[in-house]
Amino acid sequence: MRSSCIWIRILPLIIVITLPLILVTGTLQAQAPTGPTLPPDLASVVTDAYRMFNLTAVLKHIEYFASLGSRFTGYPGFYKAAEYIKNVWESYGLDVWTEEFEVTIPMSKGAEIVIELPNGTRITMRAYPLMPNYVNPCPYESPPEGDILIWGGNGYFEDFTGKPVNGSFVVMDFNCRWYWENALILGAKGVIFTTPSITTRIEAEWKALAIPYNFPRLYLSKGDSITIRKLLYRYKTLRAWIKSDMEWIRVKAYNIIAAYRPPEIVEPEIAVISAYYDAFSIVPELAPGASDAIGIAMLLELPKLFLKHPPKREIWFVAFAGHYQGLKGGREFIDRHFDDIASMGKRQGKLALFISLDLVSDNQDLAMYAIGNFYSYFYPESIRVKFASMISNIFYTFIPALESIIGRNIHIFDEVAQSYPPWYSTSPPYEPFIKFSEAEVFLEAAYGGGLTIITTNCLRMYRETPFDTFRNLNPENIKLQGEVLWPLLYYIVNMPITYDLRPFRYSADHGWxxxxxxxxxxxxxxxxxxxxxxxxxxxxxxxxxxxxxxxxxxxxxxxxxxxxxxxxxxxxxxxxxxxxxxxxxxx
Incomplete structure (x- = not known):
């Protein structure tokens, strides 16, 4: 009974305290600001744009691109990708054309290792040359008597103790960081890397010299890596004949443009939305570039949105080649269309907005920037101020409204004015590698108008390695980015352009x-x-x-x-x- 009395006394107390809390909470919610909203007709289109993002279709494109062997500019898979892009856009009824140019690339002509066992049996392995040391492609052919192979492990000096390093080829783990250079220091002729179970972009960055030293570096397939490890574990040294051939050649490359001219043009300028379709790897023959393909895969699907909801201005969808050859495709495009760039008093039918996509699946965080690392400026603030009105509109009107529509927070950073999120200055996004895009080329020529949207706060773990494969992608992060990009891109290309462009050949802080x-x-x-x-x-x-x-x-x-x-x-x-x-x- 005593226990019951206590319960009876406490229960009313709980009710009395809880009810006011509920009332207060309800009052606070009723008084909370609703945030920016979009006009009903625009909100309807934005909602549909969000729903129209088709992850399955995007993944299908990515899987195809990543299956082509190597999309390194000038390699067979690169040309298959170009044809695929052209066919997809033509199937939409867009006006599609290509613009040809030449670019110099390191072309692998193959490598081979013939190993002779003590019993006279010979085993032939295919090998893959790595990128040149600076400009030296490091061709090599063994003398008639062959070369000696030894095992070098991780490249530590103790791994070479008691071994005939001088004049030999050293077989070692790819994930040895920069310690493969110890083999060079000790007089080795070259290095043969075995395929690891997984690797990173940072490991790849360490596998080439910044001087033109003739030191061959080869890469083996997983199966041959296992075989050669076992043989060297058993025999310690092996005789082999090695041949590796790579040379700089000029190849044809193609920018692919698909123009959509809506039935009714309200805004006079042309907007460009672009992505590159080539790939890169420290092993040029093994450049699947699955993460490199995310941007172009989205660009292939994007016209469907504008065909259903015609924009206010003409749009060019541009697939660039030669991204990893100093933005060669972007520079060729701007050079060819320099007179088509809008300027003061000349805006009708001129290029005035240029957006590039460079995405990965490591994270869902997005960032928008204008000035990257390709060109540098004496007065960067004079460029950033041009975008002030546009950036304020995007990040403080549209993004909050879009968050309300899709019902979740959007992870996006303003790297143009560095104003969003509000805590940007205390915790800016992390960019471990330099960033550069074709939009920067437009920015340099026009002194404005170029914006790039990238995935940020990530290491781009497998990019530029043979492990940048479809299976190593994170589809969920692609989905989260795409659901934001579809309505965001639609909104941006329909915005009035208020900044001025100055396409000068020669000026104080920009030019062509x-x-x-x-x-x-x-x-x-x-x-x-x-x-x-x-x-x-x-x-x-x-x-x-x-x-x-x-x-x-x-x-x-x-x-x-x-x-x-x-x-x-x-x-x-x-x-x-x-x-x-x-x-x-x-x-």
């Missing part, structure tokens, strides 16, 4: 320079240069950072921080042309 060069050799008699040419001549052209900007060079893909690098094989007469140089810069 074309350099026509000629190889020469000094003639001591005439005291001047004679034209020079050589079938193996290679020119590396790169921009040095502007004064006061620190920089570094990444050997893996031959690009520089705050400046681009392009490797060019000259014409037969020794001449060459470089497009898209920045005025008032050192090259």
């Amino acid at each position: 320079i074309i350099a026509k060069l000629q190889l020469g050799i000094y003639n001591t008699t005439t005291r001047w240069y004679d034209n020079f040419t050589h079938p193996d001549a290679i020119v590396m052209f790169y921009q040095q950072p502007l004064a006061g900007a620190a920089g570094f060079m990444s050997a893996i893909n031959l690009r520089a921080f705050l400046g681009f690098i392009e490797v060019i094989k000259p014409n037969p007469d020794g001449s060459l042309v470089v497009k898209g140089l920045k005025p008032m810069s050192n090259y």
Whole structure:
């Protein structure tokens, strides 16, 4: 009974306290602001855009691209991808055309290792050359007596104790960080890497030298890696004949453009939405580029949205080639369409907005930026201020409204004005690698109008490695990004363009320079240069950072921080042309 009395007394107390809490909470909710909203007709289209994102279709495109072996620019899979893109866009009834250009790439002509066992049996293994050391593709062929193979483990000095490293080829784990260079220090002729169970982009970055030293590095398949490990464990050393051939060649590449002209054009300017379709790997023959394919896969599906909901302006969907060759496709496109860029008083039918996509599946977080690492500027704020009105509208009107429509928080960062989320300044997104896109090329030429949307806060773990495969993608993160991008892109391309563009060839902080060069050799008699040419001549052209900007060079893909690098094989007469140089810069 005593217990019951206590319960009877406490229960009313609980009721009395709880009811006011409920009333107070209800009052607070009723007074909470609803946030920005969109006009009903636009809200309806945005809602449909969110629902129209088709993950299954996007994944189907990605799986196809990743199945082509290698989409490294100039390799067979690259051309199959180009044809596929063209066919898909033509099936929508879009106006599709291609723009051809030439680009210099390191073309692998194959590698082979023939191993002789003590009993005379020979085993042949296919190998894959790695990217050149700087500009040296490191061709090699064993002497008639062959070479010696030894096991080098992880490349630590103790792994070489008692082994004949000098003059031998060292077989070792790919995931050895930079310790493979110890084999070079000890006099090895080259290194043969075995396939790991998994690897990372950082490991790949460490597998090329930033000097043109002739030190062959080869990569074995998983099956051959297991075999050679077992053989070296048993025999300690093996005799082998190695042949590896890679050379710089000029190949044809294609930008693919699909134009959609809506029945009624309200806004006079043309908007470009783009992505690249080539891929990259430290092993050029093994560049599946599944994460590289996310952007172009989305771009292939995106026209369906605008066909159902016609935009206010003409849109060009552009698939770029040569992304990893110093944004070669982007520079060729801008050079060809320089006179088509909008300017003060000339906006009708001119290019005024240029958006690039560069996505991965490591994370769902998105970021929008204008100035990346391809060009540097003396006065970056003068560019950022051009986007002030647009950025404010996107992040403080549209994004909150979209969050209300889709019922979840959107993970997106404003890297243009660095204003969103409100806590951006205390916790900006993490970008471990340099970022660059074709939109930056437009920005350099027009001094505005170029925006890039990327996946941020991630390591891009498998990109630029043979492990960038379809099975290593995270479909859920692709879905979460796509559901935001569909309505976001629709909204952006329909916004009025209020900023001014200045497509100048030469200006104080931007421009578009074309350099026509000629190889020469000094003639001591005439005291001047004679034209020079050589079938193996290679020119590396790169921009040095502007004064006061620190920089570094990444050997893996031959690009520089705050400046681009392009490797060019000259014409037969020794001449060459470089497009898209920045005025008032050192090259």
